[in-house]
Amino acid sequence: MTHNTPASDASAPTPGDPPARHMTAIDAVASSYYETLLELMPNFATELGIPGHETEYQDYSPAGLEALAEAARDTLRRLDDLQPADDVDAVTLDAMRERLGLDLEIHETGLDYAELNNIACPAQNIRAIFDLMPTDTAEDWGHIAGRMANVPEAVDGYISSLRAGRERGLVAARRQVSVVVEQSTKYAEDGGFFDALGRTGSAGDVELPAPVREQLRAGADAARAAYRALASFLQDDLLPSAPEKDAVGRERYALMSRVFLGSAVDLEETYQWGVEELDRVIAEQEAVAGEIREGASIEEAMRLLDEDPARQLQGTDALQAWMQELSDRAVDAMAGVHFDIPDVMRRLECRIAPTNEGGIYYTGPSDDFSRPGRMWWSVPEGEDSFTTWKETTTVYHEGVPGHHLQVATATYQRALLNPWRRNAIWVSGQGEGWALYAERLMQELGFLSDPGDRLGMLDAQRMRAARVVFDIGVHLELEIPERWGEGTWTPEKGYDFLKRNIAISEGQLDFEYTRYLGWPGQAPSYKIGQRLWEQVRDEVRAHEGDAFDLRAFHTRALNLGSVGLDTLRRALVS
Incomplete structure (x- = not known):
């Protein structure tokens, strides 16, 4: 694979940058590893908005996975004899040893060959990269056509890895395989994602030359054929080998929990x-x-809020506009008062996702902030009515002071952090834990004084607490608490439990349920991460006494970027 972007492009200054820190030997190793990741994972470069890789994909085959593992091994070897020059270096060294070490543990188990679930595996990622590709010029559409033409190679590599995983006895549960068959079929169908993308270029504001339009249609046809092949392989070859059992067991769960938390927790105590x-x-x-109506149950209060015309939105256009307006107000209220938010970070776009799979998510800004951070809502098919009381806290979670403040701060800190620290780490427990921490913080700061919005925040917190119980309980097959049933957890008992504790539509619930079963350890990382964030804050407050300043604590913590929660504690608690 070629890499046409010089390293200097990845560190071009943005307006208002603080003075640069001198690059150390450890920074140099981290930066070299980052450049290797861009070479091996061209779609990662697209995520960052770095030009030069617009039509490429990473090699999803066993050879590609081994190349990533060897890059991690080589980097750890290069770090062996280096000593930190300052506190920033100490965190980098700690974080690299923890993150890369876990990558190698995963690779040694072979689990990276068998990666397949309904939300975060190559089956979705190969498609999802198009959501982040520019569409402003004919050249942009040519890149989209080129990348669609390369979808078959990416899918073939992924299939090769799934076969290699099967040879090692590692196959995702039948439930996950069946769902990805449905997703892949939908991507490939007439009127599906690639068909629509192949036709969009000729219907937009950009006048495309005939050759580009032809390339788009050819690329779309190639991508559709690749996803049909993936669906056939999954259905005919992999599904017969897929186990019925969803639970992954203690050993694998403990490993994945460490991946998502950057900390080894006592699973029984956490449960x-x-x-x-x-x-x-x-x-x-x-x-x-009871504040909403005296004597009302939770369900009655929710029904009253759902029926309140002032809290209803009809249609995705109204949803998008409401998200954007609330997000803009939050940024204006937070900047310079509760958080340090440079001007370049104040732009945050709220969008409706081009898919209908369910879920709300955030994508970070490009490295130079020319593409802003974005909040996406993937609305399940057929859903057209929304209530603001449930989602006010979601906007704070995904935007400010949640993921946007967190991710964009790391991207902005080019003068302090090397590019691997800024752009190449995402630890769910630290990141999602921060976003839940931010939800509670907004209540403390008075932004959820309306009881309906506060009930929405608690509804989200309840969901995250229920996920800790469900995820650990089902995958470790623990005893069900008396309040929620009897015997040991099964997926079927877990579904009823989730239905009683998560107030979302049936389509969203089905998606979430399948996600938890197929992505062990990820869902609990939100609430466990929030717990660990609050513990770290309280430890720092106790240590600093009257000198403790919450805004300064947040600035210091966010300037670390996304690191494992043990690394976070070691960096902040002296």
């Missing part, structure tokens, strides 16, 4: 804490329901 936290949130919900 029991999740049960108790769920009870606490429900009690708080009951109190807020």
Whole structure:
């Protein structure tokens, strides 16, 4: 693969940059590894908005996975004899050893060959990169056509890895394989994602030359054929080998929990804490329901809020406009008062995603901020009515002071952090834990004074607490708490439990349920991460006493970028 972007492009200054820190030997190793990742993962370059890789994909085959593993091994070898020059270096060294070491543990188990679930595996990622590609010029559409033409090679590599995983006895559960068959078929069908993308270029504002239009149609046809081949392979070859059982067991779960948290937690203690936290949130919900109407149950209060015309939105255009307006207000209120938000970070776009798979997510800005951070809502097919009371806290979670403030701060800190620190790490427990921490913080700061919005925040917190119970309980097959049933957890018992604790549509619930079963350890990382963030803050407050300043703590913590939660604690608690 070629890499046409010089390293200097990845570190071009943005307006208002602070003075640069001198690059150390450890920074040089980290930066070299980052450049290697851009070479091996061209779609990662697109995520960052770095030009030069617009039509390429990473090699998803076993050879490509081994190349990534060898890059990690080589980097760790180069770090062996280096000593930190300053505190920033100490965090970089800690983070690289923890993250790359876990990458190698995963590779040694072979789990990276068998990666397949309904939300975060190559089957979705190969398609999703198009959501981030520019569409402003004929050249942009030529890049889209070129990348669609390369979808078959990417899919073939992925199939090769799935075969290699099967040879090692590693195959995702039948439920996950079946869902990805449905997704792949949908991407490939007439009127599906690639068909629509192949025709969009001729219907937009850009006048495309005939050759580009032809390339788009040819690329779309190639991508559709590749996804049909993937669906056939999954259905005919992989599904017969897929186990019925969803639970992954303790050993694999403990490993994946470390990946998502950057910390090894006591799973039984955490499970029991999740049960108790769920009870606490429900009690708080009951109190807020009484504020909405005296004597109302949680369900009655939610129904009243759903029926309130002032809290209803009809259609995705109205949803998008409301998200954007609320996000803009939050940025204006936070900047310079509760958080340090440079001007270049204040632009945040809210968009409706081009898919209908469910879920709300954030994508970070390009490295030079020419493409802003974006909040995406993937609306399930057929859903056209939305309520603001549930989603006010979601906007804070995905935007400011949640993911946008967190991710964009790391991207902005080019003068302090090497590019690997800024752009190449994402630890779910640290990142999603921060976003839940931010939700509670907005309540503390008075932005959820309306009882309906506060009930929405508690509804989201209840969901995250329930996920700790469900995820650990089902995958480790633990005993069900008396309040929620009897015996040991099964997926079927877990579905009923989720239905009682997560107030979302049936389509969203089905998506979430399947996600938890296929992505063990990820869903609990939100609430566990919030717990660990709050513990770190309280430890720093206790240590600093009267000198403790919350805004300064947030600035110092966010300037670290996304690191494992043990690394975060070691960096902040002296």
